[in-house]
Amino acid sequence: MLIQGAKSGLLAALQTSPGIPIFPPRASTIAGGVDQLHYFLTVLTLFFTFVIFTIIFYFMIRYRRRSEDEQPPETVTLMPLEITWTLIPTLICVVVFAWSASLYFRNANPPNAATEIIVIGKQWMWHIQHQEGVREINELHVPVGVPIKLTMTSQDVIHDFFIPAFRVKRDATPGRYSSLWFQATKTGTFHFFCAQYCGEGHAAMIGWVHVMTPDDYAAWLAGTNRGETMTQAGERLFHQYGCVTCHVADGTGRGPSLVGQFGKPQKLRDGQSLTVDEAFLRRAITQPNSMPIPNYAPVMPTFQGQLNEEQILQLIAYVKSLGGEERKAKGQ
Amino acid sequence: MSAALAEAPPETRVHYLNANYGIKSWLLTTDHKRIALLYLASITLMFFVGGAMAVMMRIHLIDPAGALVHPDTYNKLFTMHGVMMIFFFLIPSIPAVLGNFLVPIMVGAKDLAFPRINLLSWYIFIIGASLTLYAMVSGGVDTGWTFYTPYSTTYANSQVMATALGVFVSGFSSILTGLNFIVTIHKMRAPGLTWFRMPLFLWAIYATSIIQVLGTPVVAIAIFLIGLERLFHVGIFDPAVGGDPILFQHLFWFYSHPAVYIMILPGMGVISEIITCFSRKKIFGYHFVAFSSMAIAVISFLVWGHHMFVTGMSVYAALIFSVLSFLVAIPSAIKVFNWTATLYQGSISYEAPMLYALGFIGLFTMGGLTGLFLASLATDVHLNGTYFIVAHFHYIMVGGAVMAYLGGIHFWWPKISGRMFPDTWARLAAAIVFIGFNLTFFPQFMLGYLGMPRRYATYPAEFQVLNVMSSAGASILGLGYMIPLIYLFWSIRYGPVAPANPWRAKGLEWQTSSPPPTQNFEVPPVVTEEAYAYGPPGSGREGAHD
Numbered sequence: 001m002l003i004q005g006a007k008s009g010l011l012a013a014l015q016t017s018p019g020i021p022i023f024p025p026r027a028s029t030i031a032g033g034v035d036q037l038h039y040f041l042t043v044l045t046l047f048f049t050f051v052i053f054t055i056i057f058y059f060m061i062r063y064r065r066r067s068e069d070e071q072p073p074e075t076v077t078l079m080p081l082e083i084t085w086t087l088i089p090t091l092i093c094v095v096v097f098a099w100s101a102s103l104y105f106r107n108a109n110p111p112n113a114a115t116e117i118i119v120i121g122k123q124w125m126w127h128i129q130h131q132e133g134v135r136e137i138n139e140l141h142v143p144v145g146v147p148i149k150l151t152m153t154s155q156d157v158i159h160d161f162f163i164p165a166f167r168v169k170r171d172a173t174p175g176r177y178s179s180l181w182f183q184a185t186k187t188g189t190f191h192f193f194c195a196q197y198c199g200e201g202h203a204a205m206i207g208w209v210h211v212m213t214p215d216d217y218a219a220w221l222a223g224t225n226r227g228e229t230m231t232q233a234g235e236r237l238f239h240q241y242g243c244v245t246c247h248v249a250d251g252t253g254r255g256p257s258l259v260g261q262f263g264k265p266q267k268l269r270d271g272q273s274l275t276v277d278e279a280f281l282r283r284a285i286t287q288p289n290s291m292p293i294p295n296y297a298p299v300m301p302t303f304q305g306q307l308n309e310e311q312i313l314q315l316i317a318y319v320k321s322l323g324g325e326e327r328k329a330k331g332q
Numbered sequence: 333m334s335a336a337l338a339e340a341p342p343e344t345r346v347h348y349l350n351a352n353y354g355i356k357s358w359l360l361t362t363d364h365k366r367i368a369l370l371y372l373a374s375i376t377l378m379f380f381v382g383g384a385m386a387v388m389m390r391i392h393l394i395d396p397a398g399a400l401v402h403p404d405t406y407n408k409l410f411t412m413h414g415v416m417m418i419f420f421f422l423i424p425s426i427p428a429v430l431g432n433f434l435v436p437i438m439v440g441a442k443d444l445a446f447p448r449i450n451l452l453s454w455y456i457f458i459i460g461a462s463l464t465l466y467a468m469v470s471g472g473v474d475t476g477w478t479f480y481t482p483y484s485t486t487y488a489n490s491q492v493m494a495t496a497l498g499v500f501v502s503g504f505s506s507i508l509t510g511l512n513f514i515v516t517i518h519k520m521r522a523p524g525l526t527w528f529r530m531p532l533f534l535w536a537i538y539a540t541s542i543i544q545v546l547g548t549p550v551v552a553i554a555i556f557l558i559g560l561e562r563l564f565h566v567g568i569f570d571p572a573v574g575g576d577p578i579l580f581q582h583l584f585w586f587y588s589h590p591a592v593y594i595m596i597l598p599g600m601g602v603i604s605e606i607i608t609c610f611s612r613k614k615i616f617g618y619h620f621v622a623f624s625s626m627a628i629a630v631i632s633f634l635v636w637g638h639h640m641f642v643t644g645m646s647v648y649a650a651l652i653f654s655v656l657s658f659l660v661a662i663p664s665a666i667k668v669f670n671w672t673a674t675l676y677q678g679s680i681s682y683e684a685p686m687l688y689a690l691g692f693i694g695l696f697t698m699g700g701l702t703g704l705f706l707a708s709l710a711t712d713v714h715l716n717g718t719y720f721i722v723a724h725f726h727y728i729m730v731g732g733a734v735m736a737y738l739g740g741i742h743f744w745w746p747k748i749s750g751r752m753f754p755d756t757w758a759r760l761a762a763a764i765v766f767i768g769f770n771l772t773f774f775p776q777f778m779l780g781y782l783g784m785p786r787r788y789a790t791y792p793a794e795f796q797v798l799n800v801m802s803s804a805g806a807s808i809l810g811l812g813y814m815i816p817l818i819y820l821f822w823s824i825r826y827g828p829v830a831p832a833n834p835w836r837a838k839g840l841e842w843q844t845s846s847p848p849p850t851q852n853f854e855v856p857p858v859v860t861e862e863a864y865a866y867g868p869p870g871s872g873r874e875g876a877h878d
C-alpha cells in the first residue's frame with residue numbers, strides 16, 4: 001500500500017525529470033523500478049540530512065555560548081525519545097528492504113522464453129556469440145522487446161558486464177556460468193562497461209549494445225556472415241574430440257547417452273542428485289572425475305585446458321539440442 | 333581538580349617529552365605517549381604519500397583520455413592509494429595515535445597493560461609499512477587494495493608479494509594493539525571508574541579492539557593464501573584446478589567490512605568527547621551510544637556479503653545479507669540522534685575541534701544514508717562497482733573517520749604537545765576541508781548513478797564535467813589538509829603554552845598537566861563521578877566546575 005502509493009507518485013515525478021545528467025538512459029523493463037527506488041532513497045537521504053543540519057544549525061545559534069561561565073542545565077535522557085528514534089529508522093529500513101527485495105526477487109530470473117546469448121570476458125575484450133553463430137567483439141546487437149538472457153563466463157580473471165541504461169550488472173567469473181537478463185524497451189545504442197577491475201585494459205573493456213527493431217535485427221543477423229550455428233559447431237567438436245565414440249546415442253557406448261539428458265536430474269555415485277544444467281555439463285566435461293555416475297567406469301578423460309570456454313559452450317549447446325525437458329529458466 | 337595544578341610553562345617542568353632526550357630514548361621507549369607520537373609521525377607520512385597519489389589520480393581524470401599517466405600506472409596509483417590509506421593510515425589512525433595516548437590516561441593508569449608489546453606493535457607496523465613502501469618504489473602493485481583473485485594470484489605481474497606481506501605483517505600490529513587495549517580497559521581502570529562511568533571514547537576503542545582481534549586473523553589468512561597460491565600454485569582460488577576465486581572475496585570481506593568499523597567506531601568515540609565538551613553537556617543517552625558501539629561490532633561481522641551481490645550469490649543469501657546490512661545502519665542512526673540531542677540547551681562554542689565534530693555528523697549522516705542504496709538489492713545491482721561506491725565510502729572514511737581524527741588531534745593537541753594551535757587558522761582549515769570534501773565527492777554519487785565504473789583510467793566523454801568538478805574539489809581538499817600540518821608544526825615551537833585544561837573539559841586526561849608527566853598522574857586518580865559531568869554543581873555527584 002505504502003510502497004504502491006509512493007511509487008505512483010514517484011513515477012509522475014520521474015516523467016518530468018529535467019535534462020541535467022542525473023539518470024542514465026532508461027531503456028529496459030527493469031530500469032523504471034530501480035529508478036523509483038533510487039529516487040525515493042535520494043529524497044530520504046536529502047530529507048534526513050536537511051533535518052539533521054537544520055537542527056544542528058538551530059541549536060548552534062540558539063544555544064551558542066554567551067558567557068564563559070554559562071552553566072547549561074543537566075542533560076536528561078528521555079526514554080520515549082530514544083525509543084522513537086530507534087523505531088523510526090527501523091521502520092524505514094523495513095520498508096526499503098521490502099521494496100528493494102521484492103524488486104530484486106521479481107527480476108532475479110529470466111522469463112522462460114528468453115533468447116540466450118553467450119558472453120565471454122577476456123583480458124581485455126568481450127566476446128559475444130549468438131546462437132545463430134554470429135560473433136561480435138565489444139558489440140552486442142539485440143532486438144527490442146524480447147527478453148534476452150546472457151550466459152556469461154570468463155577466460156581469465158573476473159570481469160563484470162554492466163549496462164547502465166538497463167540497470168543490470170553481473171560478474172563474469174572464470175570456471176563458472178553466471179547469467180543476466182534484460183528486455184530492452186527502446187531502440188538505440190547504449191554503453192556497456194566492465195565493472196570489475198581486471199588489469200591494465202580494464203577501462204578499455206567497454207562497448208555498445210545496439211537495440212534494434214525485430215525486423216532490423218533479423219536483417220542484421222541475415223546480413224552477417226555467420227558460419228556455423230553454435231549447435232553445429234558443438235556437433236563438429238563432439239566428433240572431433242571423440243566424445244561420440246563413448247557417448248553413443250542409443251546408450252551402448254562406454255559413456256551414458258546424452259540424448260534427452262538436459263534439464264533432467266542425474267544421480268551421482270555418492271547418492272546426490274544434480275540437475276543437468278549448464279554448470280553441470282561444464283563440470284562433466286572439464287572435471288569428469290569429480291562426478292562419477294553409477295554403472296559407468298570413470299574412464300572419461302578430462303578436457304580441461306584442451307577446450308576453450310567458447311568450445312565448451314558450443315558443446316553444451318549441442319548437448320542441449322539433443323533434447324530433454326524444455327530449457328528451464330534457471331537463475332543463478 | 334585541575335585548578336590545583338600549576339600551569340607553568342612546559343620547559344620548567346619534567347614531562348614525558350623532556351624527561352629524556354636522544355633518538356634512543358624515543359626508539360626504545362615503552363611510554364605509551366611517546367609510542368603514540370611515533371605512530372603519529374609514521375601515519376602522517378603514509379597519509380601524505382597516499383594523498384599525493386589521490387591528487388595524481390584526480391589530475392589524471394580531468395581528461396577522459398587520461399591527462400597524466402599510462403593506464404598501468406593509474407592502476408598502481410589507485411591500488412597504492414587504497415593500501416596506504418586503509419591499512420597504514422585509517423586503521424591505525426585513531427586507535428594507534430589517540431588511543432595509545434589516551435587509553436591509559438583515561439582509565440587513570442600509568443601505561444598500557446603491556447608497554448613492551450606496545451612498542452613491538454609499532455615496530456611491526458614499521459616493518460609492514462616499509463615492505464609496502466618498498467613495493468611502491470620497486471614498481472608498485474596493481475591489484476586494487478582488494479587483491480581479488482585470480483587476478484592477484486595468477487595474472488598480476490606487479491609487486492603483489494611485497495605488498496601482501498606488508499599488509500599481512502601490519503595486521504599483527506593491529507592485533508597486538510587491540511589486545512593491549514582490551515586488557516588495559518578490563519584490568520587497569522582507576523578506583524571508581526566503573527564500566528558505565530567510562531568516557532564513550534573508551535567504549536568505542538573497546539569495541540574496535542574486539543573487531544581488530546577477531547577479524548584481522550581472517551584477512552591475514554586470506555592474504556597468506558594469496559602468497560601460497562602465487563608461490564606454489566596450490567589452487568585454492570584457481571578455477572583451472574577446481575579452486576574457487578569467489579572464496580577469496582568471502583574471506584576478504586569477512587574482515588574488510590568490519591574493518592570499516594575499525595576505522596569509524598573510534599571516530600564516533602572522539603565525536604562523543606568533543607560534542608559534550610564544547611556544549612558543556614553530558615551526553616544524551618549514554619547507554620544507547622555505548623551499546624550501539626557494541627552492536628555495530630557484533631553485526632558488522634554478519635554483513636560481508638553485501639559486497640558480493642553481483643557475483644551470482646543465491647537470491648536467498650542476498651536477501652539475508654541485505655536485511656543484516658540494514659540492521660547495522662540502525663545503531664549508527666541512534667548515535668547521530670543522540671549527538672544532536674546533546675546540543676539541546678547546551679552552551680555551545682565553536683573552536684576548531686567542534687567544527688570538525690559538527691562536520692562529521694553531517695557527512696557521516698550522508699555516508700550512512702547512501703549506504704542504504706547499497707544495502708538495497710535492486711539499486712545495488714546498478715551501483716555496485718561504480719563511483720557511487722567510491723563516494724559512499726569516502727563519505728564514511730574521509731568525511732567521517734578523517735574528520736574525527738583531525739577533530740581529535742586538535743582537541744587533544746594541547747595535551748599532547750603542551751601548546752595551543754592558532755584557532756583562526758584551524759577553523760579556516762576545517763571549513764576548507766569541509767567544502768573541498770563535498771566538492772570532491774558529491775559529484776561522484778552522480779557519476780556512479782550515471783554508470784561510470786570505478787578504477788577507470790580513461791572514460792567516455794559524457795562523464796567529464798562531473799570528473800572535473802571532483803578534481804577541482806580535490807585540490808581544495810588537499811590544501812585543507814596541508815594547513816594543519818603547517819600550523820601544528822609551528823605551534824610546537826611558537827604556540828602559546830597550553831594550560832592543563834584549556835577547554836574546561838571533563839575526563840581524567842584533563843586533570844593532569846599538559847603535557848602529562850611520564851607516569852601520567854602525580855597522584856593516582858580516583859573517579860567519583862560519571863563521564864561528562866558538565867551539569868550544574870552537584871549533578872554529577874561532585875562539583876562540576878573547576
Ligand SMILES: [Cu+2]
Pocket residue numbers: 159160194195196197198199201202203205
Ligand atoms: Cu574489467
Ligand SMILES: [Cu+2]
Pocket residue numbers: 588589592635636638639
Ligand atoms: Cu561492507
